[in-house]
Amino acid sequence: MSRSEVSPAAVAAGAQAPTHARPVAGAATSLVRVHALERELDIEYQWVGSAAPGAAVMVFLHEGLGSVSMWRDFPQRLCEAAGCRGLVYSRPGYGRSTPRAADESWNPDFMHRQALDVLPAVLRALGVDPQARPPWLFGHSDGGSIALLHAAHAGARVAGAIVLAPHILVEDISVSSIEKARQAYRDTDLRQRLARHHADPDSAFWGWNGIWLDPRFRDWSIEAEIASIGCPLLAIQGLDDEYGTLEQIRGIARRVPGTQLLELADCGHSPHRDQAQAVIDATREFLRRHG
Numbered sequence: 001m002s003r004s005e006v007s008p009a010a011v012a013a014g015a016q017a018p019t020h021a022r023p024v025a026g027a028a029t030s031l032v033r034v035h036a037l038e039r040e041l042d043i044e045y046q047w048v049g050s051a052a053p054g055a056a057v058m059v060f061l062h063e064g065l066g067s068v069s070m071w072r073d074f075p076q077r078l079c080e081a082a083g084c085r086g087l088v089y090s091r092p093g094y095g096r097s098t099p100r101a102a103d104e105s106w107n108p109d110f111m112h113r114q115a116l117d118v119l120p121a122v123l124r125a126l127g128v129d130p131q132a133r134p135p136w137l138f139g140h141s142d143g144g145s146i147a148l149l150h151a152a153h154a155g156a157r158v159a160g161a162i163v164l165a166p167h168i169l170v171e172d173i174s175v176s177s178i179e180k181a182r183q184a185y186r187d188t189d190l191r192q193r194l195a196r197h198h199a200d201p202d203s204a205f206w207g208w209n210g211i212w213l214d215p216r217f218r219d220w221s222i223e224a225e226i227a228s229i230g231c232p233l234l235a236i237q238g239l240d241d242e243y244g245t246l247e248q249i250r251g252i253a254r255r256v257p258g259t260q261l262l263e264l265a266d267c268g269h270s271p272h273r274d275q276a277q278a279v280i281d282a283t284r285e286f287l288r289r290h291g
Contacts, residue, residue, distance in 0.1 A: 029068050029096065036121040037092065037113060043122055044068055044096040045089035049079025056159065056291060057128055057135040059119070060088040061143030063270070064208040067095030067197045074272045075138075082284045084136070089122055099203035106211040108220050111142060115149035130157035134231075136287070137161040140272065141243065142208070144235075148252070149222060151229045160232035160290050162283050164271045165241055168251050169221040170212075177242050178212045185209070227255045232290040234260045234282065238267025238274060260286060 029046045046068050049055070060075050062068075067090040079086040091114055093100035100106075120130075128135055136159045139147030144166025151158045167174065184190045185205055194201040211217055233256055235249035246263060253259040262282050267274040 031096065032122070032125045034118070034121040034125045036118045041092050041098040041118075042096075043089055043092070043098075043118075043125070044094075045087065045122070045126065048076040048086040048088060050083055050085050052083075052085075055083060055085040056287070057133065058082070058084045058086045059123070059128075059135050059137050060086060061119075061137060061139035061146050062088075062090065062094070063141035063143055064212070065094075065194065065204055066090075066140065066143065067204070069095065069197045071272075074276060077276070078138070078272075078280050078283060081280050082287050084287070087122075087126065087128065087135075091118060093203045093207045094198060095204075096199050099200035100207045102202075104207075105214075106207050108211065108214070108217045110211055111145050111222075112149055115146045116153060119146065119150055130154065134159040136291075137163075138283070139166065140164040141269065142167065145222065148226050148229065151231055151233070152222075152226050153228075155230065158231045160234075160286070161229075162234045162236070162286065163249075163252075164236045164279065165238065165244060165269050166235065166248060166252070167244060168223050168226060168248055170218050171244055171247070173245060174243050175213065175218070178209060182209050182213065223251060223255060226252060229256045232258070232260075232286070234262065234286045236262040236264065236271050236279060236282065238264050238269065238271050240267060241269045243269045 029044050031042045031044055034041050034043055058079060060071060062070060068088050071088055075086040075088050090097040092098050123130060134157050137147040137150060139161065144163035145168065147161045147163050148166055148168070151161045191201050191205070194205060198204040233252070235252050237246055237249045249261055253261055264271055264275045264278055272279050
């Protein structure tokens, strides 16, 4: 998918599957049943990269309109370069995971619930024991915020985190671009293009768009919360990010001593697409230094 396809703003402007997992028809992913968000959910997932028994696990956390397939081949490329085993999954409401009910609206704590409820449930269901072998987290956009929140609460159960274009507060530029995305979803073929990656594109789009444009969400901030992160942290952002200013990652560095920053030229909101090799090289070096 091209940069313009995955950016609504631009449009407007491993391990063996457990026995309780089952393949998804016509796709190279599987479904696993988890109990999270106070109900039973099917989660789409895929293992990529090294199958070596001692390989570190990297968990990929997608953006606000992402899914397993939206990552394309990036997790495989990164894991091959770094020698790790990658777990890629679609959050509830996305991809082939259980969709959001038509009358279900997300609350301002939706990223906390993903970080503190859904992610641990997925790890348990797929046999990843953070106590015995802490995983690495690789999150993009909303997924980056989820990674930060999980790291802030999990302590030594996270080996480290790489976050791309994360959000730690709501900025005017974010709201403006998301408003443009809403118009694009209504007036262009964005819905049809998202349907390539989501069984229910309305579930994915309106869940994300609705809460980000909810007036209650304007005061959302995790600035104070992330100060408790103790694991190694690499924060990456493009200089041309249409969804956030560099204050997002610079604000992380002020609150989490030792944070490594990478600011990329000729790069928008998706560094792993716009500057994939630079992200792979930086991540590989980061893992070598801290792993």
